Amino acid sequence: MSRPSGLIANKGLELLTFGTPNGHKASIILEEIKEAYGKPDYVYQSISIMENIQKEKWFTDQGPNGRIPVLVDHDHGKLSIMEGSAILSYLTRHYDPEHKLSFTNDPELSQCEQWVAWQHGGLGPMQGQANHFYRLAKERIPYPTQRYVGETERLYGILDSRLANHEYLVGEKYSIADIANFSWVNVAYFAGVQLHDFPNLYKWWERINARPAVQRGTAIPAKSDIVNERYQERLKEDSEFKQKEDDLADIGKKAKEQYNYKYSSP
Numbered sequence: 001m002s003r004p005s006g007l008i009a010n011k012g013l014e015l016l017t018f019g020t021p022n023g024h025k026a027s028i029i030l031e032e033i034k035e036a037y038g039k040p041d042y043v044y045q046s047i048s049i050m051e052n053i054q055k056e057k058w059f060t061d062q063g064p065n066g067r068i069p070v071l072v073d074h075d076h077g078k079l080s081i082m083e084g085s086a087i088l089s090y091l092t093r094h095y096d097p098e099h100k101l102s103f104t105n106d107p108e109l110s111q112c113e114q115w116v117a118w119q120h121g122g123l124g125p126m127q128g129q130a131n132h133f134y135r136l137a138k139e140r141i142p143y144p145t146q147r148y149v150g151e152t153e154r155l156y157g158i159l160d161s162r163l164a165n166h167e168y169l170v171g172e173k174y175s176i177a178d179i180a181n182f183s184w185v186n187v188a189y190f191a192g193v194q195l196h197d198f199p200n201l202y203k204w205w206e207r208i209n210a211r212p213a214v215q216r217g218t219a220i221p222a223k224s225d226i227v228n229e230r231y232q233e234r235l236k237e238d239s240e241f242k243q244k245e246d247d248l249a250d251i252g253k254k255a256k257e258q259y260n261y262k263y264s265s266p
Contacts, residue, residue: 028217046221157265
């Protein structure tokens, strides 16, 4: 695809996205709604965050924060919605008339809002920092490494406890609460978190990851190397990759030991 330089549609839905957890929230819900109802069709553009396309004026005219994803609904006055949690709410409010992926009444409605807000304000920001300090920072700094990986583990513990007696997060029904949290749990290993240490959460992840619409959604705009399934495949296929991962894990372990980290949740 050529480098995006503006909107390409004049009707329907247009998604500006990239292969990150927040981007996957939007593409998964679009695929789930389309599978449930046979519509709406949508187009998407790959917004490479490595090239800072999301900072260009044509993009910030739609998403003032300069972050992906942004959804543009051309049929509703070219309305632009930024932030993954807002996109989840918008799409189910307007395109999920039978509430197959959402709720209408309390307590489920408020509980769903709660778990989406919990992810948006806690899991996403904390795991995002874990990604940075565990894997991406040029300098290996022990304190923030153990701080953010540890906090992400604490939050995973909360999900694991919630799922001990529940198949899904709210109302025993797969919903946008699950989609919001799945998108981040689906890149657990990238952040230095061993998902298999959380057995209830791991089973929930497997259940959701097996959904055809989820598989399609996480392949938009392209298949990702950082999702758990691909990560596990690379460990088996690539000895050099496994060695690098083992080295990272050792750095993370030593950071925890240096600051006497002890897992605790909640």
